[in-house]
């Protein structure tokens with residue numbers, strides 16, 4: 562029998578206990594050992610819970626108990642998770658986590674510590690909830706050089722955008738609904754401002770290219786400025802708006818990485834990834850495009866990925882050597898403004914003929930977009946691809962001509 566501890570009894574932690582209790586026999590068959598929850602760490606009380614007598618408020622009970630071989634960290638956040646995880650590894654316990662903030666901020670360090678201790682530090686549930694992505698990328702796609710990853714990595718924002726696209730639902734109503742359904746982070750900013758998606762693309766970038774990318778290095782924009790007018794123009798253009806995390810490797814071994822709402826064509830494999838679902842497109846040199854799709858948030862999907870990692874730990878007590886990345890050299894992440902991309906622009910003007918003429922003069926071959934509900938003072942167009950810094954400079958000239966830019970979006974090509 563293998564004894565484990567769960568740190569945090571929130572949505573994911575209680576899901577992990579539920580999965581372990583409801584599938585005890587099958588899990589024991591797959592792990593080739595019975596798995597028993599010895600402790601659950603949480604400061605709150607859970608009277609009447611079937612595991613009530615296993616609760617503790619003291620981390621020391623866990624870290625000092627030599628019988629606990631695996632610790633599941635599902636508290637979220639960095640404090641005290643980082644300290645607890647480090648101390649568990651130092652005490653000879655493997656760690657499984659769903660905590661993307663922890664992996665994105667401390668992954669290189671904790672992986673190195675786990676390797677040194679010959680233990681596992683596994684985090685399948687940190688990206689894509691229940692979707693298998695970390696293990697397939699590091700094992701099944703190991704023969705490929707990954708060229709690019711583009712993903713819808715946040716269920717809450719995808720749910721909100723889907724409601725805006727399909728039902729013209731108000732942003733805040735859709736967010737409340739996502740929170741009621743248990744998809745959203747404790748602070749909605751983490752979802753709607755793109756931080757959650759940013760942490761996840763950092764983990765995938767670090768894994769794919771072997772060098773740690775930190776969230777602070779990634780230009781991140783959320784969806785709070787996306788309006789129903791933009792949604793409608795995307796439809797006229799032939800696509801949809803999605804919050805995308807994207808990373809690509811450049812010839813000189815630097816990376817371009819960004820998180821932002823993008824207009825993507827209806828033909829893209831990511832365009833039909835709706836509601837709380839996540840979709841992650843991985844482009845490999847041998848395999849071409851592979852898309853991973855499924856529920857990216859929620860109690861049981863995420864818990865199932867955590868429990869799979871626990872089973873992996875039980876079956877391989879020594880460090881899983883395939884999962885590793887190093888610190889990057891300075892300058893590894895290229896300035897996002899150096900990337901070449903096409904843009905959508907929506908603007909307000911007193912004279913639309915003049916404004917469109919200006920846009921053509923500045924951006925060359927533009928495609929004008931027209932929607933029925935637009936007032937006479939609104940124009941919208943899509944540019945050809947150009948360097949972002951060049952786009953921003955030309956946009957400033959447009960503004961200096963008295964044209965008010967209401968919104969811009971990058972066009973995603975995948």
Ligand code: HSE
Pocket residue numbers: 690714715716717718744745746752757857858859
């Ligand atoms: N808030 C996250 C989401 C939960 O909506 O995707 C899963 O990481």
